[in-house]
Amino acid sequence: MSADANETQYIDIDGEAPRVDDAVLSRHSIRDYSNRPVPRETLEELFELALRAPSWKNSQPWRIYVLTGATRDRVAASLVKAARETQSSQPDFEWPAAYPADARRRMFDLGMRVYEAAGIERKDKAARDEFMLRNFNFFGAPVGVFITTTFEPNYYVALDLGCLLESIMLLARARGLATCPQAALGAFPEVVRRELALSDAERVVCGLSMGYATPDSKLNRFHSPRAPLAELLQFRE
Numbered sequence: 001m002s003a004d005a006n007e008t009q010y011i012d013i014d015g016e017a018p019r020v021d022d023a024v025l026s027r028h029s030i031r032d033y034s035n036r037p038v039p040r041e042t043l044e045e046l047f048e049l050a051l052r053a054p055s056w057k058n059s060q061p062w063r064i065y066v067l068t069g070a071t072r073d074r075v076a077a078s079l080v081k082a083a084r085e086t087q088s089s090q091p092d093f094e095w096p097a098a099y100p101a102d103a104r105r106r107m108f109d110l111g112m113r114v115y116e117a118a119g120i121e122r123k124d125k126a127a128r129d130e131f132m133l134r135n136f137n138f139f140g141a142p143v144g145v146f147i148t149t150t151f152e153p154n155y156y157v158a159l160d161l162g163c164l165l166e167s168i169m170l171l172a173r174a175r176g177l178a179t180c181p182q183a184a185l186g187a188f189p190e191v192v193r194r195e196l197a198l199s200d201a202e203r204v205v206c207g208l209s210m211g212y213a214t215p216d217s218k219l220n221r222f223h224s225p226r227a228p229l230a231e232l233l234q235f236r237e
Protein backbone atom coordinates (compact mmCIF):
# COMPACT_ATOMS: atom_id res chain seq x y z
CA MET A 1 0.00 0.00 0.00
CA SER A 2 2.15 2.86 -1.19
CA ALA A 3 0.53 5.78 0.49
CA ASP A 4 1.01 9.45 0.95
CA ALA A 5 0.60 9.58 4.71
CA ASN A 6 -1.35 12.82 4.41
CA GLU A 7 -4.01 11.39 2.17
CA THR A 8 -6.78 9.31 3.71
CA GLN A 9 -6.90 5.86 2.14
CA TYR A 10 -10.04 3.80 1.63
CA ILE A 11 -9.91 0.16 0.55
CA ASP A 12 -12.45 -2.55 -0.22
CA ILE A 13 -12.81 -5.10 2.54
CA ASP A 14 -14.87 -7.73 0.68
CA GLY A 15 -13.70 -11.30 0.20
CA GLU A 16 -11.10 -13.52 1.74
CA ALA A 17 -7.36 -12.97 2.11
CA PRO A 18 -5.89 -16.42 1.53
CA ARG A 19 -2.23 -15.34 1.47
CA VAL A 20 -0.52 -13.94 4.55
CA ASP A 21 0.38 -10.84 2.53
CA ASP A 22 -3.26 -10.30 1.60
CA ALA A 23 -4.35 -10.79 5.19
CA VAL A 24 -1.76 -8.32 6.49
CA LEU A 25 -2.61 -5.73 3.85
CA SER A 26 -6.37 -5.99 4.12
CA ARG A 27 -6.65 -6.40 7.89
CA HIS A 28 -7.70 -3.24 9.50
CA SER A 29 -9.88 -2.36 12.43
CA ILE A 30 -13.52 -2.80 11.47
CA ARG A 31 -16.05 -0.80 13.45
CA ASP A 32 -19.31 -1.59 11.63
CA TYR A 33 -20.51 -5.22 11.35
CA SER A 34 -23.39 -7.02 9.68
CA ASN A 35 -25.38 -9.38 11.92
CA ARG A 36 -24.52 -12.37 9.71
CA PRO A 37 -23.52 -15.12 12.15
CA VAL A 38 -20.10 -16.77 12.04
CA PRO A 39 -20.27 -20.58 11.81
CA ARG A 40 -19.10 -22.32 14.98
CA GLU A 41 -16.70 -24.58 12.98
CA THR A 42 -15.02 -21.49 11.50
CA LEU A 43 -14.43 -20.10 14.98
CA GLU A 44 -13.16 -23.41 16.34
CA GLU A 45 -10.67 -23.84 13.49
CA LEU A 46 -9.52 -20.22 13.70
CA PHE A 47 -8.84 -20.26 17.44
CA GLU A 48 -7.19 -23.67 17.38
CA LEU A 49 -4.73 -22.30 14.82
CA ALA A 50 -4.33 -18.99 16.68
CA LEU A 51 -3.23 -20.93 19.74
CA ARG A 52 -0.16 -21.93 17.72
CA ALA A 53 1.12 -18.41 18.49
CA PRO A 54 4.62 -18.36 20.00
CA SER A 55 5.21 -17.44 23.64
CA TRP A 56 8.12 -17.15 26.05
CA LYS A 57 9.32 -20.75 26.64
CA ASN A 58 5.91 -21.89 25.41
CA SER A 59 4.33 -20.53 28.59
CA GLN A 60 1.03 -19.70 26.79
CA PRO A 61 -0.06 -16.97 29.19
CA TRP A 62 -3.60 -16.63 27.79
CA ARG A 63 -7.15 -17.74 27.98
CA ILE A 64 -9.70 -16.90 25.33
CA TYR A 65 -13.46 -16.47 25.70
CA VAL A 66 -15.52 -16.45 22.52
CA LEU A 67 -18.98 -15.01 23.06
CA THR A 68 -21.90 -15.49 20.69
CA GLY A 69 -25.70 -15.45 20.91
CA ALA A 70 -27.38 -14.58 24.20
CA THR A 71 -24.11 -14.41 26.14
CA ARG A 72 -22.62 -11.92 23.70
CA ASP A 73 -25.78 -9.80 23.96
CA ARG A 74 -25.88 -9.96 27.78
CA VAL A 75 -22.22 -9.01 28.21
CA ALA A 76 -22.54 -6.19 25.67
CA ALA A 77 -25.59 -4.80 27.48
CA SER A 78 -23.78 -4.91 30.84
CA LEU A 79 -20.70 -3.21 29.43
CA VAL A 80 -22.72 -0.47 27.73
CA LYS A 81 -24.57 0.08 31.02
CA ALA A 82 -21.28 0.27 32.96
CA ALA A 83 -19.83 2.69 30.42
CA ARG A 84 -22.91 4.93 30.59
CA GLU A 85 -23.04 4.91 34.38
CA THR A 86 -19.38 4.95 35.36
CA GLN A 87 -17.31 8.09 35.22
CA SER A 88 -13.93 6.42 34.85
CA SER A 89 -12.83 2.99 33.69
CA GLN A 90 -10.76 0.66 35.84
CA PRO A 91 -8.80 -1.67 33.57
CA ASP A 92 -6.74 -4.44 35.12
CA PHE A 93 -3.73 -3.13 33.21
CA GLU A 94 -3.41 0.60 33.44
CA TRP A 95 -3.74 2.42 30.15
CA PRO A 96 -0.64 4.38 29.21
CA ALA A 97 -0.84 8.04 30.12
CA ALA A 98 2.15 9.46 28.28
CA TYR A 99 3.31 9.02 24.70
CA PRO A 100 6.13 10.67 22.73
CA ALA A 101 5.10 13.72 20.72
CA ASP A 102 5.24 12.01 17.31
CA ALA A 103 2.99 9.19 18.58
CA ARG A 104 0.55 11.74 20.02
CA ARG A 105 0.39 13.35 16.60
CA ARG A 106 -0.44 10.01 14.98
CA MET A 107 -3.08 9.28 17.60
CA PHE A 108 -4.74 12.66 17.06
CA ASP A 109 -4.57 12.18 13.31
CA LEU A 110 -6.21 8.74 13.63
CA GLY A 111 -9.06 10.19 15.69
CA MET A 112 -9.70 12.90 13.10
CA ARG A 113 -9.77 10.41 10.25
CA VAL A 114 -11.94 7.85 12.02
CA TYR A 115 -14.53 10.49 12.95
CA GLU A 116 -14.49 11.81 9.40
CA ALA A 117 -15.02 8.31 8.01
CA ALA A 118 -17.83 7.81 10.54
CA GLY A 119 -19.44 11.09 9.47
CA ILE A 120 -18.95 12.64 12.93
CA GLU A 121 -18.02 16.29 13.40
CA ARG A 122 -14.92 16.50 15.58
CA LYS A 123 -16.64 19.15 17.71
CA ASP A 124 -19.77 17.05 18.27
CA LYS A 125 -18.90 15.58 21.69
CA ALA A 126 -22.26 13.83 22.09
CA ALA A 127 -21.76 11.97 18.78
CA ARG A 128 -18.18 11.10 19.73
CA ASP A 129 -19.35 9.71 23.09
CA GLU A 130 -22.02 7.61 21.37
CA PHE A 131 -19.40 6.32 18.93
CA MET A 132 -17.13 5.38 21.86
CA LEU A 133 -20.00 3.44 23.41
CA ARG A 134 -20.23 1.27 20.29
CA ASN A 135 -16.98 -0.35 21.47
CA PHE A 136 -18.97 -2.05 24.21
CA ASN A 137 -21.53 -3.47 21.82
CA PHE A 138 -18.66 -5.00 19.82
CA PHE A 139 -19.51 -2.51 17.05
CA GLY A 140 -22.50 -4.71 16.25
CA ALA A 141 -20.37 -7.82 15.60
CA PRO A 142 -22.00 -11.19 16.33
CA VAL A 143 -18.83 -12.46 18.03
CA GLY A 144 -17.13 -10.87 21.03
CA VAL A 145 -13.78 -12.16 22.23
CA PHE A 146 -12.01 -11.59 25.55
CA ILE A 147 -8.39 -12.43 26.24
CA THR A 148 -7.40 -12.88 29.87
CA THR A 149 -4.29 -13.88 31.75
CA THR A 150 -3.52 -15.20 35.21
CA PHE A 151 0.18 -14.39 34.77
CA GLU A 152 1.93 -11.57 36.58
CA PRO A 153 2.16 -8.90 33.92
CA ASN A 154 5.55 -8.20 32.43
CA TYR A 155 6.89 -7.05 29.11
CA TYR A 156 7.34 -10.56 27.70
CA VAL A 157 3.86 -11.70 28.67
CA ALA A 158 2.62 -8.63 26.79
CA LEU A 159 4.67 -9.63 23.72
CA ASP A 160 3.20 -13.14 23.87
CA LEU A 161 -0.32 -11.74 24.06
CA GLY A 162 0.42 -9.44 21.12
CA CYS A 163 1.52 -12.43 19.04
CA LEU A 164 -1.75 -14.16 19.84
CA LEU A 165 -3.81 -11.08 19.03
CA GLU A 166 -2.26 -10.61 15.60
CA SER A 167 -2.59 -14.31 14.81
CA ILE A 168 -6.30 -14.20 15.62
CA MET A 169 -6.79 -11.15 13.39
CA LEU A 170 -4.89 -12.54 10.40
CA LEU A 171 -6.52 -15.97 10.63
CA ALA A 172 -9.87 -14.19 10.74
CA ARG A 173 -9.04 -12.21 7.58
CA ALA A 174 -8.04 -15.43 5.82
CA ARG A 175 -11.61 -16.60 6.39
CA GLY A 176 -13.24 -13.41 5.16
CA LEU A 177 -13.83 -12.19 8.71
CA ALA A 178 -13.08 -8.79 10.14
CA THR A 179 -11.90 -7.81 13.61
CA CYS A 180 -11.21 -4.86 15.85
CA PRO A 181 -8.78 -5.28 18.74
CA GLN A 182 -10.09 -3.26 21.69
CA ALA A 183 -8.45 -2.06 24.86
CA ALA A 184 -11.86 -0.50 25.57
CA LEU A 185 -13.27 -3.99 26.20
CA GLY A 186 -10.93 -4.20 29.19
CA ALA A 187 -12.26 -0.97 30.70
CA PHE A 188 -14.68 -2.72 33.05
CA PRO A 189 -13.03 -6.03 33.96
CA GLU A 190 -15.31 -6.56 36.98
CA VAL A 191 -18.28 -6.71 34.63
CA VAL A 192 -16.53 -9.26 32.40
CA ARG A 193 -15.54 -11.40 35.39
CA ARG A 194 -19.05 -11.29 36.82
CA GLU A 195 -20.82 -12.06 33.53
CA LEU A 196 -18.45 -14.88 32.55
CA ALA A 197 -18.05 -16.22 36.12
CA LEU A 198 -14.26 -15.80 36.06
CA SER A 199 -12.10 -15.91 39.15
CA ASP A 200 -10.44 -12.74 40.45
CA ALA A 201 -7.11 -14.21 39.34
CA GLU A 202 -8.10 -13.82 35.72
CA ARG A 203 -7.26 -10.40 34.44
CA VAL A 204 -8.83 -9.01 31.32
CA VAL A 205 -6.15 -7.98 28.83
CA CYS A 206 -8.35 -6.78 25.99
CA GLY A 207 -11.17 -7.82 23.74
CA LEU A 208 -11.95 -8.10 20.06
CA SER A 209 -14.98 -7.67 17.91
CA MET A 210 -15.29 -10.27 15.15
CA GLY A 211 -17.68 -10.83 12.30
CA TYR A 212 -18.42 -9.84 8.73
CA ALA A 213 -17.89 -6.20 7.87
CA THR A 214 -20.79 -4.18 6.55
CA PRO A 215 -19.41 -3.85 3.00
CA ASP A 216 -20.71 -0.46 1.91
CA SER A 217 -19.63 1.36 5.08
CA LYS A 218 -17.17 4.24 4.55
CA LEU A 219 -16.00 3.73 8.12
CA ASN A 220 -14.99 0.16 7.27
CA ARG A 221 -13.17 1.07 4.11
CA PHE A 222 -10.98 3.55 6.00
CA HIS A 223 -7.40 2.29 5.93
CA SER A 224 -5.19 3.95 8.55
CA PRO A 225 -1.86 5.40 7.37
CA ARG A 226 1.58 4.33 8.55
CA ALA A 227 4.73 6.32 9.10
CA PRO A 228 7.05 6.25 6.07
CA LEU A 229 9.29 3.18 6.00
CA ALA A 230 12.49 5.24 6.26
CA GLU A 231 11.32 6.70 9.56
CA LEU A 232 11.05 3.31 11.25
CA LEU A 233 13.32 0.90 9.41
CA GLN A 234 16.99 0.92 8.57
CA PHE A 235 19.17 -1.66 6.94
CA ARG A 236 22.71 -1.83 8.27
CA GLU A 237 25.27 -3.66 6.20
Ligand SMILES: Cc1cc2nc3c(=O)[nH]c(=O)nc-3n(C[C@H](O)[C@H](O)[C@H](O)COP(=O)(O)O)c2cc1C
Residues within 6 Å of the ligand: 027, 028, 029, 030, 031, 110, 135, 180, 181, 182, 183, 184, 185, 206, 223, 224
Ligand atom coordinates in the same frame (compact mmCIF):
# COMPACT_ATOMS: atom_id res chain seq x y z
C1 LIG B 1 -3.88 -3.23 21.82
C2 LIG B 1 -4.83 -2.45 20.94
C3 LIG B 1 -5.94 -1.85 21.51
C4 LIG B 1 -6.85 -1.16 20.72
N1 LIG B 1 -7.99 -0.64 21.29
C5 LIG B 1 -8.96 -0.10 20.50
C6 LIG B 1 -10.20 0.29 21.07
O1 LIG B 1 -10.44 0.17 22.26
N2 LIG B 1 -11.16 0.76 20.23
C7 LIG B 1 -10.95 0.90 18.88
O2 LIG B 1 -11.85 1.33 18.17
N3 LIG B 1 -9.75 0.54 18.32
C8 LIG B 1 -8.77 0.03 19.10
N4 LIG B 1 -7.58 -0.41 18.54
C9 LIG B 1 -7.38 -0.29 17.10
C10 LIG B 1 -6.32 0.75 16.73
O3 LIG B 1 -6.88 2.04 16.80
C11 LIG B 1 -5.83 0.42 15.33
O4 LIG B 1 -5.23 -0.84 15.33
C12 LIG B 1 -4.84 1.43 14.78
O5 LIG B 1 -5.46 2.68 14.66
C13 LIG B 1 -4.33 1.01 13.41
O6 LIG B 1 -5.41 0.87 12.52
P1 LIG B 1 -5.80 -0.51 11.82
O7 LIG B 1 -5.99 -1.55 12.89
O8 LIG B 1 -7.10 -0.19 11.12
O9 LIG B 1 -4.69 -0.87 10.89
C14 LIG B 1 -6.64 -1.06 19.33
C15 LIG B 1 -5.51 -1.67 18.77
C16 LIG B 1 -4.63 -2.37 19.55
C17 LIG B 1 -3.46 -3.07 18.90
